[in-house]
Amino acid sequence: MTAVAEQSQQVPVARVATSERLAALAQRHGALAVLLLALLVSALTFDAFASFDNLAGIAIQSSFLVIVALGMTFVIIGGGIDLSVGSVFALGGVLAAWASQWGLLAALAAPLLVCGAIGLLNGLIIARTGLAPFIVTLASLLGARGLLLAITDEGATTYLVPRDAVFLDLGRGTLWGLGYPVWIAVALCALGGLLLQRTGYGQAVYAVGGSEDAASLMGLPVARVKTLTYLLSGLLAGLAGALNAARLGSGVTILGVGMELDAIAAVVIGGTLLVGGAGTVSGTLCGVLLLGVIQNVINQIGNLTSSVQSVVSGAFLVVVVVTQSYLSRIRRLR
């Protein structure tokens, strides 16, 4: 191909102001920077913090939220929201515990099938009827919880995973000191990130979230893209619940209440815009870890309760979102 024509009009490069570059950088890597800062400060302040056991503990405790938040990331980037993940998480755990009596495969298949179906239902309703995702997933939050109650005798029955089941290993085994769920979460994040950044589907999710009209005009199958994000969210929430059940050894019925909000908070703190069209899996990962570190630090301090943790999280959320809003405004100007 020939070189660029002589008369090419040069767009003045100086146009990219430093403020804009900084803003872009902050938006993309802000969560990571804050996480590293938090890790550093905590390690310096608390002796017990930087121990391998403590860090491994943070990792395993966060791993379940990571998986749920991964699904939420897809949904939010695609312009939607999924309030049902907490209930689906609990449902997944109960189903896994109940099915574990028939082996590892059943223990994984049951939650994936049912929770995937719920996710699919969410997606289909939202994509086909145009009802607000907020309300539809609110309804499935209730519905999933209802389903959970139905299969556990109104919450009375807690299914136990058989003590010799292989399934338990999945939740309790370790590899190089880190629990299996941590490795699974990391692997899923890597896959998720790949899906989002390096496949046509991922680009489609960004496009649909960024501008549904444009995406439609550009020939993308908008309904299918949206439905798949909800399917993914349901599957991942169910899987996380199953792993959690493996770790606990039983299907605890009261879990997951409010988990969707933790997931949303983590996704937002990680740099994903709630309006859709932008965000990364790595950001979400940082967001979850940051919340985990905060919780851990507060426990280290000892006297303060987990309530302080939620205050800090909430304040954090506000600061992040306001900053995001401000940064978007800088980047919008020409």
Add this chain to the structure above:
Amino acid sequence: MTPVLEVRAVTKRFPGVRALDAVDMAVLPGEVHALVGENGAGKSTLIKVLTGVYQADDGEVLYRGERVSFARPLDAQRAGISTIYQEVNLVPLMSVARNLFLGREPRTRFGLLDIGRMNRDAAETLGRYGIDVDVTRPLRSTSLGTQQMVALARAVAIDAKVLVMDEPTSSLEPREVRTLFDVVRRLRDQGLAVVYVSHRLDELYELCQRVTVLRDGRVVHTGPLEGLERLALVSHMLGRDIGRVRREGLTGFTGEHAATANDTPVLRVEGLTKRHQLHDVSFDVRAGEVTGLGGLLGSGRSETAKAIVGALPLDSGSVSVDGRRLRRPSPAAAIRAGIALLPEDRKAEGIIPDLSVRENIVLAAMPRLARAGIVTRARQDAIVEMFMTRLRIKAAGPEQRVAELSGGNQQKVLLARWLCLHPKVLLLDEPTRGIDVGAKAEVQKLVDELAAQGLAVVLISSDLEELVEGADRVVVLRAGAVAGELVGDEVTEDAIVATLVAP
């Protein structure tokens, strides 16, 4: 030569109006074909029929010699008809390269996206269009000119045979327009057919070979641009014969109020400037006078009106009422100063659809009519009844939902809303557009009465007749700047048209 895209006797009806009436138009390969017409002429409807948004009720659409019927825009696009809109229809948050290749990204051996190649190819493609920009930046951080180019490059890359460009230059800087035109000419030379919709006459004459003029849904002229005088072109668009004699009584205006005007202006507008939209617009408006704002579509009339009431942030300029300058411009401040604006788009910016006629009328005046924050129905009812009678608003009653009224009555409701405030200055943006003939005449008569009572009225209208018969003086805008001002006897259709086209 067979036309690549053609419509024959195409008709499109909507409830109550015939948007397109037996339209014939043929676009040849290797030509840039201008499509012009004022608002309501049918331009956008025709474009929508060509690109699959609408389906024609009668007649046929032929693409490459064969009858086609596109069920939706995607079908037209796949067939090779691409559209570039005024508002860039790409994804603002995604990078330039990703936008360019969305849906057809280059893959690596394993089926994953090859981002490196995508970026390289994007840079190269845009380079051929004369654009040198970092393709990994989000689209919205690039200039609009670049964004248009990306849209253009994408359209061409997906193998378009026909390119429809709808007002592509309205937000571009002159330099970017040059680049765009170079590219379009190159594409044309390669055999692409372009349908170019614009009302910037200079551009049309520079770029296009043939022109089709629409008016009231019909084709009134089609032919080469070379040799067609600008005056003749505009006359076709506006429907005036050159040198036509003005007839009496075509509008409701009687023009009997000019005598009461005094010399000190009630409203003084100075140096209104906003990048791409307004350039140093200044004029005065006197009490008892109707000042018309004339100009073609896109000349900045509505923007001027919005800027006056503080609804459009300005780069510079000032608005003064009775000598006092409006300090922090906002609609509320404008209302306090005595300025009222009847906006152009009554659906998006006018009526509150679920509220009643009464509530819509008293909306702006509510604080004045209330006592200690409590709504006083008695006062409201009195005002509402007065206006419903005076303006002859036809409704089942003041409690009827305003969304159920006809366009003309909705307009009257909005007018009543502003009159409730007893403003000193009333800006009317296309007050008679989209309403029936009877209501039109009523509104025009009302404007006369208001001026006679001492109100200062600014009348924006695309209807030349209305402007000529209703206004005492006319400020003519062109491309966001004042092209000229006509007073009294100077206000004739010919003079307005001449000012419009003068280079």
Add this chain to the structure above:
Amino acid sequence: MTTLAAPARARYVQDYGVYAAVLALLLFNALFTDNFLDLTNLRTQLVQVAPVVIVALGMALVIGSEGIDLSVGSVMALAAAVIPLYLGSGMWVAIAMALLAGAAAGALNGTLVAVVNLQPIVATLALLVAGRGIALVLADGQLKQIRNPDLLALGRDQVAGLPVVVWIAILLALMVGAVVHRTTYGRQLVAVGGNRAAAHLAGLPVRRVLIVTYVLCGVFAALAGVLATARLTASDPSAIGNLMELSAITAVVVGGTPLTGGRIRVLGTVAGALLMQLLRATLIKHDLPDSTAQLVQAAIILVAVYVARQRRTR
């Protein structure tokens, strides 16, 4: 003409469907449920629904402005935590401070939405997360018994056979109805929710209206927290108001107030809360499990929102 009949019919269902459903449930229970019409039972139902009604009224205002408030449950907890701190100065002071806390929360929400231009979901999400935390910090994480006789009386007393709590809910519903229909603020709120651009051009103080709305929602939630504390005879910030936002939003949506704003149905909201309460009670009394209740609730929400959607005349 058939084309006109369909939208009119849909509007009827939307407007009056919830009342019909409530009546139907009442009838069903009167006929088929033992002791339903028993005064004690009716009183219990009303007492249980009262706090939801109070919160839902505030939520209806916010939804009418095309917004949402997820933090109402946490604000209830906040109020519950504040009360014991000031009971030493008397019941009225304590209540005043609790309401002030609610107002402050609302002001924060309102500012984030109206001035910083955040989406209401995000803005109120923050307080949802942090609010309960703040409440627990204030309460040192403990449940505190209430011994102040005035406050206990508030929770226990009855006037003309109805508990005070119920009277407050009724009064508040009447007041909100009056505000929405008869005050400048109320009409401006509906206009802002109906067409914000038009309201702005008409000179309405959009920002102020929005902030006031969120403040009111916060105050109502705080009031519900105060009353719940009084009835519980204990301040329990960890449990009070749990999932209240769901119940409130459900009541508003089922009652016919569209999520897109522009219309506030006060009576509908009350009916919506009653409907969900009766539903739950019916299912319980007929030994149908909680799970069924949840599933039915979910179905009703979907139906209500779907019916409301039909109406949009775009």
